[in-house]
Amino acid sequence: MTNSPSENPFKICVLASGSKGNSIYVTDGTTSILVDAGLSGVQLERRMAERDIDPKSISAILVSHEHTDHVSGVGVLCRRYGYTAYFTRETYKASIKGLGKIEKCKGFVPGQEFTIGGMTIHPFSTSHDAVNPAGFTIQAHGAKAGIATDLGIATAMVKNHLQDCNVLLMEANHDVQMLLDGPYPWHLKQRIKGRSGHLSNDASRELLEEILHDGLSHVILGHLSETNNLPEIALDTVAPVLDGHKAKLCAAHQSMCGDLIDICCKKE
Template identity: 40%
Template sequence: MKFSVLGSGSRGNCTVVEAGSTRLLIDAGFSGKEIDRRLNMVGIDARSLTAIIVTHEHDDHIRGIGVLARRFNIPIYANAATHRAAAPKINHLPIAREFGVGESFTINEFSVHPFAVSHDAVDPVGFIISDGRRQLGYCTDTGMVTRLIQHHLQQCQAVILEANHDVEMLRNGPYPLLLQQRVLSNQGHLANETSLALASLLAKEQLQLLVLAHLSEINNHPDVVRRVAHHYLSADPTISVTLSRQEQPLPLVSLGS
């Protein structure tokens, strides 16, 4: 299994995962043209995509879905509530498929398990993606870490996990009070400390590779995230920690054999 976070943040989120001839996008929050460009940067042809799986209906996760689906005849997988909420924004889809939250489904080489997260969307999910040997966890856009989230992620060798904001930077920054409260709420986004505290628990399980994602460009900074990561994870130097970027993709990473 290989994956690349093509970009992550408030201006767009998209990740590609591949095994054998199967290539999935998790979300498509950039324009179709931009996603095509970023896929080419990591050596993937957009025409080879097998499917797009969708976490929730916010624009920074679905902006390019309609264009890609229609241009390349790509099936779009989302739960029923997300399909309904996204429909006015993405228009006609040539192939729309539904999954139930908590119910695993198969896309060629991959088994995909959608699990509930806590965010201000109609029915948001994270994903566990398995090729039968390794598991990748994807968990962004959640305001809290639930026992369910921890249960699923502790089975993964690699995790893409939100580290959205530094609490003090948020409180002292330019966001109006209502927006601050939304971000800090149980249906907002994970703070660095909460994210890395979870990562330290996952480090005691199977975690080998951690990608920190959805960093705020206003209320966070890579150096701040790295300091928090060092505090929580320095005791286990075997874990590789990478920060995703908004403006360009990370290289394709292999989870090994």
């Protein structure tokens, strides 16, 4: 069984996931952060209110890359609540003009860990059509969460960083056949399924197969395309990997926030 919430303050909640906006809340019980803020400030405040999250309790936003669906609310929230925004140097240059003035900014380099309060952040490079995109693992209280969306391929580096995660948010963007048969122009289809695009359901299943371990308690499929995927297709594609495993599988949504999930090792 898992420990009670009071014994496990390390938690994650996907506030939004998809091409219209992404944001993930992570707390260790003392320090709280957002990974990306790709909705408006008002929308993100509403999502947080649904899970009784006080926006004033958050201290920082980690920015994975400069695309609008990951940064559109960063400037507003930082000005409104005094958050510190963390960027790579290249992502800062690519996005800051559209975000307005942010008083507190800090840099990070993929491959070099840093801390925010009691949480240790390990950023790692991903393969996506952005200037210097990053995924993250976040560790606290002896547990580990991994966040890997917006990547065309799961490189050896990505797989290495996602080893031993207790909770994993991983991309399952599209069903390949739906993408090929769908309405997008060919150049966009090529971009999405290319090495700098997005992981398919099949690629997500293959990644999970390689990094699955007994301590994994939750797998969240993220960044599902509203045009080229369906939650039931993504879940049906990935679920067979977890046959006989105790990990829970769910899909994150664009239009509503997910549950607040404990990040902890499962205990019998």
